[in-house]
Amino acid sequence: xxxxxxxxxxxxxxxxxxxxxxxxxxxxxxxxxxxxxxxxxxxxxxxxxxxxxxxxxxxxxxxxxxxxxxxxxxxxxxxxxxxxxxxxxxxxxxxxxxxxxxxxxxxxxxxxxxxxxxxxxxxxxxxxxxxxxxxxxxxxxxxxxxxxxxxxxxxxxxxxxxxxxxxxxxxxxxxxxxxxxxxxxxxxxxxxxxxxxxxxxxxxxxxxxxxxxxxxxxxxxxxxxxxxxxxxxxxxxxxxxxxxxxxxxxxxxxxxxxxxxxxxxxxxxxxxxxxxxxxxxxxxxxxxxxxxxxxxxxxxxxxxxxxxxxxxxxxxxxxxxxxxxxxxxxxxxxxxxxxxx
Amino acid sequence: xxxxxxxxxxxxxxxxxxxxxxxxxxxxxxxxxxxxxxxxxxxxxxxxxxxxxxxxxxxxxxxxxxxxxxxxxxxxxxxxxxxxxxxxxxxxxxxxxxxxxxxxxxxxxxxxxxxxxxxxxxxxxxxxxxxxxxxxxxxxxxxxxxxxxxxxxxxxxxxxxxxxxxxxxxxxxxxxxxxxxxxxxxxxxxxxxxxxxxxxxxxxxxxxxxxxxxxxxxxxxxxxxxxxxxxxxxxxxxxxxxxxxxxxxxxxxxxxxxxxxxxxxxxxxxxxxxxxxxxxxxxxxxxxxxxxxxxxxxxxxxxxxxxxxxxxxxxxxxxxxxxxxxxxxxxxxx
Numbered sequence: 213x214x215x216x217x218x219x220x221x222x223x224x225x226x227x228x229x230x231x232x233x234x235x236x237x238x239x240x241x242x243x244x245x246x247x248x249x250x251x252x253x254x255x256x257x258x259x260x261x262x263x264x265x266x267x268x269x270x271x272x273x274x275x276x277x278x279x280x281x282x283x284x285x286x287x288x289x290x291x292x293x294x295x296x297x298x299x300x301x302x303x304x305x306x307x308x309x310x311x312x313x314x315x316x317x318x319x320x321x322x323x324x325x326x327x328x329x330x331x332x333x334x335x336x337x338x339x340x341x342x343x344x345x346x347x348x349x350x351x352x353x354x355x356x357x358x359x360x361x362x363x364x365x366x367x368x369x370x371x372x373x374x375x376x377x378x379x380x381x382x383x384x385x386x387x388x389x390x391x392x393x394x395x396x397x398x399x400x401x402x403x404x405x406x407x408x409x410x411x412x413x414x415x416x417x418x419x420x421x422x423x424x425x426x427x428x429x430x431x432x433x434x435x436x437x438x439x440x441x442x443x444x445x446x447x448x449x450x451x452x453x454x455x456x457x458x459x460x461x462x463x464x465x466x467x468x469x470x471x472x473x474x475x476x477x478x479x480x481x482x483x484x485x486x487x488x489x490x491x492x493x494x495x496x497x498x499x500x501x502x503x504x505x506x507x508x509x510x511x512x513x514x515x516x517x518x519x520x521x522x523x524x525x526x527x528x529x530x531x532x533x534x535x536x537x538x539x540x541x542x543x544x545x546x547x548x549x550x551x552x553x
Numbered sequence: 554x555x556x557x558x559x560x561x562x563x564x565x566x567x568x569x570x571x572x573x574x575x576x577x578x579x580x581x582x583x584x585x586x587x588x589x590x591x592x593x594x595x596x597x598x599x600x601x602x603x604x605x606x607x608x609x610x611x612x613x614x615x616x617x618x619x620x621x622x623x624x625x626x627x628x629x630x631x632x633x634x635x636x637x638x639x640x641x642x643x644x645x646x647x648x649x650x651x652x653x654x655x656x657x658x659x660x661x662x663x664x665x666x667x668x669x670x671x672x673x674x675x676x677x678x679x680x681x682x683x684x685x686x687x688x689x690x691x692x693x694x695x696x697x698x699x700x701x702x703x704x705x706x707x708x709x710x711x712x713x714x715x716x717x718x719x720x721x722x723x724x725x726x727x728x729x730x731x732x733x734x735x736x737x738x739x740x741x742x743x744x745x746x747x748x749x750x751x752x753x754x755x756x757x758x759x760x761x762x763x764x765x766x767x768x769x770x771x772x773x774x775x776x777x778x779x780x781x782x783x784x785x786x787x788x789x790x791x792x793x794x795x796x797x798x799x800x801x802x803x804x805x806x807x808x809x810x811x812x813x814x815x816x817x818x819x820x821x822x823x824x825x826x827x828x829x830x831x832x833x834x835x836x837x838x839x840x841x842x843x844x845x846x847x848x849x850x851x852x853x854x855x856x857x858x859x860x861x862x863x864x865x866x867x868x869x870x871x872x873x874x875x876x877x878x879x880x881x882x883x884x885x886x887x
Binding site for chain 1: 778779780782783784785786787788789790793797798801802
């Protein structure tokens with residue numbers, strides 16, 4: 213049985229300006245011990261998806277449809293109270309900015325103790341011992357002293373370690389990390405990514421990493437899902453996405469990624485334009501106003517919404533270009549540029 | 554699935570505690586909570602500390618009024634006709650101030666003004682404190698509920714606040730206290746106790762929308778903060794989020810608003826007593842004394858001492874409240 217499966221998940225927010233289609237028909241599967249990277253620009257629906265899986269949109273104004281299966285349980289139709297009992301114990305989240313995600317008034321230890329005691333009926337003393345163990349586990353030096361520090365007394369990297377300790381305190385089987393390294397500087401980023409990989413292996417958890425940084429997903433992910441305007445536009449193994457990407461948007465993301473092995477004089481190739489409004493998604497393929505290859509589809513890209521179709525061995529692409537066309541463009545026009553000089 | 558809790562093998566120790574200036578390595582880290590930081594800032598603010606000392610003195614005076622009066626004065630309702638000039642009905646020698654009567658005596662009946670001002674502090678502070686407490690409790694609960702739950706709950710509470718704010722408070726209090734006092738014989742409490750409870754209720758109950766609005770606004774913005782999402786993502790329940798995550802962040806505005814509301818309530822109580830709906834004679838109240846003093850403009854000390862008492866109380870609370878705001882909110886400009 214698949215551990216986590218999303219089937220046609222839609223999360224829409226009614227607003228005064230119209231319906232915001234933040235997530236519009238998203239499906240994927242994830243097994244225990246595997247890592248899925250969700251990549252996309254700001255506003256592509258990545259974070260809304262993660263909060264949706266945790267059920268944090270329940271009770272709000274969001275309109276949610278589709279199915280979320282977690283370990284044999286359907287979460288969209290489940291009661292808010294039931295989903296709450298699963299949060300923390302079954303699934304947990306690591307936030308982007310640990311300074312704002314930790315409560316400024318309580319010590320780091322007190323927050324881990326509280327998180328642990330939500331799901332475990334133990335004394336504060338036992339919970340505190342557990343908190344110190346967790347802090348030690350995520351590599352915080354002198355955990356028995358640091359447990360009594362306040363979040364503002366930690367450096368950025370240590371705060372993120374503490375945040376991870378808090379998320380892992382109840383042994384969640386699904387861990388969602390929303391831009392876990394964006395607020396950190398590069399040297400610390402690498403340490404945190406290493407830490408997450410080790411912990412995931414030890415805990416055998418399913419991990420979803422949400423990021424706009426392809427470097428981060430390249431480091432950790434087994435599978436990668438590229439999102440655009442609330443939809444999946446390409447899905448495949450890490451190798452598929454980096455070696456044989458087939459969607460023009462993915463090409464754009466790869467082209468705009470700075471790389472050390474490239475000549476410094478060479479310019480990055482950004483994707484022109486900006487992401488579409490989620491209220492007025494362009495007709496046809498949502499990416500068509502920014503797509504250089506749109507005119508090769510004979511007008512279909514502006515009128516017809518492309519399906520997410522299998523290209524080869526589980527590699528899914530949502531594009532009107534034929535598979536052969538896409539491969540030709542990648543081999544002849546894109547790849548040589550990325551590997552130039 | 555269980556977590557193996559053994560020492561990490563591949564994690565890098567990212568930083569070690571640095572030795573502070575003059576400290577030994579590894580011992581320089583000392584946690585300071587936000588409360589401790591605010592207290593340090595407050596201690597440095599001389600004006601606010603001055604206000605705080607006066608406030609504490611006033612509270613002590615109110616608590617130990619009988620002791621003080623025993624040492625330095627005469628019972629507050631004791632007549633001293635021997636101090637009054639029978640021809641003019643004013644104190645002999647103008648005010649009667651001396652070692653025996655520190656603040657002089659009242660015209661007409663020669664009651665000890667010092668004792669009456671000291672006893673007046675009890676009534677003023679008692680009513681101001683409890684009326685403020687009532688406003689703060691109602692305002693905080695209503696504000697936090699409106700802000701956190703939003704939707705129709707918020708609309709309902711906000712409209713109720715608007716209605717309360719639209720009441721002509723002073724006129725309404727005059728009428729309400731007058732009417733309720735008519736039923737004195739049928740109520741369980743009587744006399745001064747009844748009047749004090751009435752004043753606390755009227756002053757406190759009609760002031761809650763001010764703090765309610767502040768708390769609602771703060772809650773609205775706190776609700777969207779990431780640490781609330783983080784707590785929810787770990788499975789925290791609604792009450793936990795309200796009382797453990799959001800309420801601590803509201804302590805600063807609540808404290809500040811309460812210290813600034815107390816002097817307002819002191820003034821309001823004085824105004825009601827002045828207008829004759831406060832505590833009835835012969836109980837000493839500052840507002841009531843001022844009201845009596847109006848008739849004796851030839852003996853200015855009668856008006857001076859209760860007036861100064863109100864003035865000093867209000868000023869001290871305001872200075873302390875301002876200092877508290879500066880200490881608790883580093884972003885406020887001075």
